[in-house]
Amino acid sequence: MPIERTLVILKPDAVQRGLVGEIISRFEKAGLKIVAMKMIKATPEQIEKFYPSSEEWYRSAGSKLLKAYQELGIDPRSKIGTDDPVLVGKKIKESLVKYMTSGPIVILVLKGNRAVEVVRKLVGPTSPHIAPPGTIRGDYSCDSPDLAAEEDRVVYNLVHASDSVAEAEREIRFWFREDEILD
Ligand code: CDP
Numbered sequence: 178m179p180i181e182r183t184l185v186i187l188k189p190d191a192v193q194r195g196l197v198g199e200i201i202s203r204f205e206k207a208g209l210k211i212v213a214m215k216m217i218k219a220t221p222e223q224i225e226k227f228y229p230s231s232e233e234w235y236r237s238a239g240s241k242l243l244k245a246y247q248e249l250g251i252d253p254r255s256k257i258g259t260d261d262p263v264l265v266g267k268k269i270k271e272s273l274v275k276y277m278t279s280g281p282i283v284i285l286v287l288k289g290n291r292a293v294e295v296v297r298k299l300v301g302p303t304s305p306h307i308a309p310p311g312t313i314r315g316d317y318s319c320d321s322p323d324l325a326a327e328e329d330r331v332v333y334n335l336v337h338a339s340d341s342v343a344e345a346e347r348e349i350r351f352w353f354r355e356d357e358i359l360d
């Protein structure tokens with residue numbers, strides 16, 4: 178079935194910068210339907226559990242920062258003390274908890290044709306500095322992993338979006354009861 182549901186979170190920087198309406202309207206204009214929405218201040222425990230703690234996730238997150246360093250010709254060991262992607266990923270997860278609990282967030286479930294893939298396309302790649310114009314991350318930020326690491330924080334990239342149909346269903350169940358989601 179191509180009709181899917183996906184989870185989007187407007188992160189604390191999106192809320193602080195007053196971009197909630199602007200960002201949500203992009204999803205609506207693309208034809209996706211909002212079927213659930215709430216604003217909360219997440220706890221560290223919630224964020225810790227929401228993002229995976231698998232070696233696979235650590236490796237993937239760590240590799241993104243190591244790639245940014247490699248492109249700049251910077252030795253990650255001199256900046257963050259290690260070049261092991263899994264260890265780097267664990268540090269990123271700790272900073273991510275700080276970021277995601279630093280202010281209120283808005284959590285939405287969007288529904289529509291190939292919603293998971295379409296939302297990822299509208300959001301753009303993880304690092305705003307390479308996110309193309311027209312994407313949310315590309316249009317509203319120019320942050321990058323190396324600058325973020327320099328300032329001992331994660332990349333401020335405004336939006337979270339599920340990256341697969343299976344993850345989307347897990348993430349939706351994490352934040353919403355089934356009776357809070359409309360059809
Ligand atoms: O959000 P997305 O799916 O694009 O990326 P992710 O790999 O699932 O990482 C989750 C979040 O951690 C990102 O959106 C960034 O805020 C942060 N992150 C980072 O700051 N630096 C990295 N090298 C990887 C992730």
Ligand code: MG
Pocket residue numbers: 338340
């Ligand atoms: Mg992700």
